Amino acid sequence: MEKNKKPEVIAKIKKSFNESEAIFVVNQNKMTVSNTGDLRKQLRAVSSSYLVCKNTLARLAVKDTPFASILSHLGGQTALVFSKNITGSAKVIHEYASKNDGKIVILCGGYSGKTLSAAEVVMLAKLPSMDELRANIIAVIQTPAQRMATLLQAPAAQIARVLSAYAEK
Numbered sequence: 478m479e480k481n482k483k484p485e486v487i488a489k490i491k492k493s494f495n496e497s498e499a500i501f502v503v504n505q506n507k508m509t510v511s512n513t514g515d516l517r518k519q520l521r522a523v524s525s526s527y528l529v530c531k532n533t534l535a536r537l538a539v540k541d542t543p544f545a546s547i548l549s550h551l552g553g554q555t556a557l558v559f560s561k562n563i564t565g566s567a568k569v570i571h572e573y574a575s576k577n578d579g580k581i582v583i584l585c586g587g588y589s590g591k592t593l594s595a596a597e598v599v600m601l602a603k604l605p606s607m608d609e610l611r612a613n614i615i616a617v618i619q620t621p622a623q624r625m626a627t628l629l630q631a632p633a634a635q636i637a638r639v640l641s642a643y644a645e646k
Contacts, residue, residue, distance in 0.1 A: 483534065486530070486534055487534055487537050487538045488538075490528070490530060490534060490535060490538035490539075490557075491538040491539075491542060493526070493528065493557075493559045494538060494539055494542040494543075494544050494559070495542055495543075496559070496561075497544075497559040497560055497561065498560055498561050498562070498563055498588070499560040499563040499566065499567075499586060499587060499588045500544045500547060500557060500558065500559060500560065500586060500587040500588075501557070501558040501560065501566060501567070501570055501583065501585075501586045501587075501598060502547055502550045502551065502555055502556075502557060502558075502583075502584040502585050502586070502587075503555065503556050503557075503558065503570060503574075503581050503582060503583055503584060504553055504554055504555055504556075504581070504582040504584055505529065505554055505555070505556045505580065505581055506554055506579060506580060506581075506582070507579065507580050508580050508581070512577065512580060513527070513529070516569075516573055516581070519569045519573065520558060520560075520566060520569055520570075522569075523560075523562045523565030523566055523568075523569055524560070524561040524562045524565070524566075525558055525559060525560040525561065525562060525565070525566040525569070526558070526559045527556060527557075527558055528556060528557045528558075528559065529556045529557075530557070532551045532552055532553075532555060535551050535555070535557060536548060536551050539551070543587070543589070543590045544587040544590075546587060546590065546591060546592040547585055547586075547587045547592055550584050550585045550592075555584065558570060563588060563601060564601055564602070564604050564605075564606055564607070565606060567586070567598050567599075567601035567602040567604075568602045568606070570583060570598070570602070571583065571598070571599055571602035571603075572602070582595075583595045583598050583599070585598070586598045586601070
């Protein structure tokens with residue numbers, strides 16, 4: 478890379494750090510172009526992006542951002558996942574790592590100025606999504622109303638049976 482383009486690249490990476498809700502650092506070993514494209518497509522669906530860049534540029538960009546705590550994990554064949562949907566991104570990364578043995582290894586994550594271990598990222602991946610949580614809450618709210626409607630309809634059904642039995646006689 479040309480020396481005069483480095484500040485521009487660092488600025489773009491720093492902007493991604495500042496605009497993200499969460500960051501994940503993964504080791505991408507033996508990833509092909511098609512594997513990377515597939516993972517990027519899956520991450521885009523959950524408002525995230527996947528970036529492979531030089532560790533030195535990432536180290537310079539992460540300074541003075543909320544994710545400076547991940548600095549020590551930037552080494553080797555790493556890639557960064559910039560996320561605006563922390564649970565969705567964690568799920569995608571974890572599922573991809575599980576299905577593709579050794580191609581992606583979760584190193585760490587960053588959220589609210591704290592570093593998340595690989596185990597914590599896996600725990601995040603196992604959490605239900607916001608849509609699933611909302612559906613569960615709605616189900617809990619609707620259940621008492623459905624039971625109440627059933628209870629109120631039961632006497633009417635019994636009266637109808639008695640009346641139909643009486644009408645037959």
